[in-house]
Amino acid sequence: MKLTYPLLLNAKLQDKPYKLHDRDSMYLRVSVSGSKVWKLDYRLDGKDCSHTLGRFPDLSISDARQRRNDAARLVASGIYPKAYEKQRQLQTITHNKNTFWAACEDWIEDNRDRRSEYYCWQAVRFLSRYVKDSPLGKMPVRDIKVAHVYDLLQSIAKRKVLAREERKAEGAPHIAIRLRQHLDAIFRRAIISGRVDANPVAALKPSDVVTLPPTRHNRALEANELKHVLAAFSVTGTELTRLAMRLLLLTSVRTVELRGATWGRSTWNPPYGPSPASA
Known part of the structure; x- marks a missing residue:
């Protein structure tokens, strides 16, 4: 029987589970409750095994056949498909925990109770804008080199690419310097936690990446x-x-x-007599 989408979609429930066979040991198992799951039967190390490919209709016939071919290649190499998938999941989890953005998040959490609310707000704002969704944020923190940090700071200082909320095309050297300070602290924490062995930011002085404009002082009023x-x-x-x-x-x-000043009552307690207001 040739399996088609209408045939699979309209497969009726029965008193016990049954199989709709496709080819090469792949079939759709229809349970008593009505769930429909693609399965593959195979033999490895002298044992009969079954591997779940996915659910229908989320996984189409053509996609199920592609997964069947991938699993068959693993079996031919002596690898259990389920064990291979678990290994890939663990690798993905490990990778996500060790990306540069993950290191940034850990540093942010560490500083919430140590720094002022304004400092934390500014750090989150800069890091979210320039690191989180960038290729750098998705890289393993161990793979980040001095050149990566230099390119990032240069792009900010010279504003090569406008970020989402930038209102002007001129460079932002002061933001680049502040971000460099945050990145330096992040890598120092990453060294302590064992994520990295060296701090690439330490090799970059602010003057290496940023040329600050001359300071312009406002004239004093007469x-x-x-x-x-x-x-x-x-x-x-x-x-x-x-x-x-x-x-x-x-x-x-x-x-x-x-x-940030509040209207609370003054708690000033002068060491020598009352305050001028109460005198």
Whole structure:
């Protein structure tokens, strides 16, 4: 009987499992519950064995025959197809655990409780953008050489290829330097965990891959100019923004600390008498 798709699809249930034979010891086994599985019978080491090729209709007739041919070649070489598949699965799992991106993920998790929220956010952002979906991220971490890291940092510094959310075509040397710092830390951790024996990033100084533009300092405001700026604060922006700008002028605090400040009560306990506000 020649097996066809309609014949297999409409195969009726029976009181016990039965087989619809194809050729070369391959057949479709129809169970009492209605499942239909491609099987291959073979003999190896003096034992009669059966190997599951896949389910119908997920696995078509032609694809099942191709898998049958692959399995037959293994049997001819003295290899059990099921053992071969398990070995391949283990190799795939091992490979995925030792890719460069897997090393990045482990480093990110290690630093969540050690670093600030902003630092972790920035590291995840840069690594996800430039490493995760790149060929480098899928490579075994042991296979990564200095040239791979150099090419990655150069592509960022000179912006050869625009990433998903890049808004400008100019290079990003500062991002390249920051990413180099993250990669250096990742490889140092990979050495400790036994994933690699050497750190390819250590051979690259920032000056080897990045030429930073000259620093441009903003001009200091004169007293009369500062008066106009203060006057502008009273009519522009929200009240919260105006308060933040005045606090910045009074304290010269870093902007990241200003943005992260809360309205909680002060816990300042001066060693010599009360604070000026309570005096």
